[in-house]
Amino acid sequence: MIVKFWGVRGSTPTPLSPAEFQVKIKKLLTLSNKVDLSNDEKVDNFLNNLPLSIRSIYGGNTPCVSVEADDTFIILDMGSGARPLGNELMQKPHYQNGGTFHVFLSHTHWDHIQGLPFFSPIYNPKFKLIFYSPFADIKQRLAFQQQEAFFPAKLEDIPCEKEFRIIKDQKIINIDDNLKVEWKRMVHPGDSFSYKITHNNKSMVYATDAEFYKIDEAFMEEVSHLWKGAELLIFDAQYTPEEYINKISWGHSSTIMSVDIALQSESKRLVLFHHEPAYSDELIENTLSRAEEYLATIAPDSSLKIIPAYEGLVFEI
Numbered sequence: 449m450i451v452k453f454w455g456v457r458g459s460t461p462t463p464l465s466p467a468e469f470q471v472k473i474k475k476l477l478t479l480s481n482k483v484d485l486s487n488d489e490k491v492d493n494f495l496n497n498l499p500l501s502i503r504s505i506y507g508g509n510t511p512c513v514s515v516e517a518d519d520t521f522i523i524l525d526m527g528s529g530a531r532p533l534g535n536e537l538m539q540k541p542h543y544q545n546g547g548t549f550h551v552f553l554s555h556t557h558w559d560h561i562q563g564l565p566f567f568s569p570i571y572n573p574k575f576k577l578i579f580y581s582p583f584a585d586i587k588q589r590l591a592f593q594q595q596e597a598f599f600p601a602k603l604e605d606i607p608c609e610k611e612f613r614i615i616k617d618q619k620i621i622n623i624d625d626n627l628k629v630e631w632k633r634m635v636h637p638g639d640s641f642s643y644k645i646t647h648n649n650k651s652m653v654y655a656t657d658a659e660f661y662k663i664d665e666a667f668m669e670e671v672s673h674l675w676k677g678a679e680l681l682i683f684d685a686q687y688t689p690e691e692y693i694n695k696i697s698w699g700h701s702s703t704i705m706s707v708d709i710a711l712q713s714e715s716k717r718l719v720l721f722h723h724e725p726a727y728s729d730e731l732i733e734n735t736l737s738r739a740e741e742y743l744a745t746i747a748p749d750s751s752l753k754i755i756p757a758y759e760g761l762v763f764e765i
């Protein structure tokens with residue numbers, strides 16, 4: 449499986465502001481003072497050794513992750529990150545004659561569906577989107593966002609082929625012989641759903657908009673059993689531990705809670721996801737360091753890797 453991140457920010461799209469851009473540039477110029485940058489290679493070398501928060505951005509698009517498994521293309525959520533994903537797909541020779549995308553939406557809060565009207569393949573009849581959801585009214589929910597008052601093109605009028613598969617009575621979805629998806633309801637206002645994708649016996653979990661606080665033991669056991677040994681756990685780590693205290697019951701977890709569930713489920717890699725829109729790139733890195741310290745304190749022998757999600761991040765599983 450190839451897993452790629454197109455949108456990693458929670459709640460609302462968060463473009464870098466001009467002031468934030470200037471701060472980055474200033475830091476970069478200060479650090480480059482007295483560094484030999486006389487050719488391209490030296491410039492690349494200098495940049496590659498800087499933290500991502502200085503040389504680049506984590507990104508402001510809302511959730512969208514693609515998963516390619518052999519010939520099957522899965523899209524997890526269609527936040528504003530679905531726009532650049534759609535544009536790239538349209539450029540690929542593989543899709544010149546159209547194609548089918550399997551879409552699993554965690555839920556229908558805006559930040560997880562707002563990219564759908566801007567996903568360019570939907571305006572071409574050669575493409576097909578299959579939406580899988582435990583929400584029985586998923587079609588109506590998506591159509592609602594494209595009512596005339598909100599968007600000029602109605603969902604029913606867009607030319608791609610659309611299919612809606614309600615999976616509320618089906619815990620395991622076999623997309624093909626070697627590829628299955630299992631869902632689990634998460635604790636989140638209005639509900640959200642996590643998805644575990646298994647391909648050739650290797651699995652990854654996408655669990656965003658999930659609050660793991662005062663979780664009853666039976667639920668925790670069920671979740672850690674279902675997710676056990678995942679190669680990749682993409683988890684809602686919206687808040688710092690301090691901020692979380694003021695955001696209890698908002699439906700999101702903290703970085704510390706995400707380390708706990710990664711350890712409990714014996715996941716191999718934890719991706720911190722759904723970054724708080726108010727957080728700077730430096731704060732995301734600072735939160736990562738604290739999550740790593742916490743891991744080293746409670747599980748010093750653990751080989752768990754923690755990676756903060758950023759746009760363009762790719763994993764091969």
Ligand SMILES: [Zn+2]
Binds near residue numbers: 458559
């Ligand atoms: Zn969200």
Ligand SMILES: [Zn+2]
Binds near residue numbers: 555557636640657699
């Ligand atoms: Zn939500």
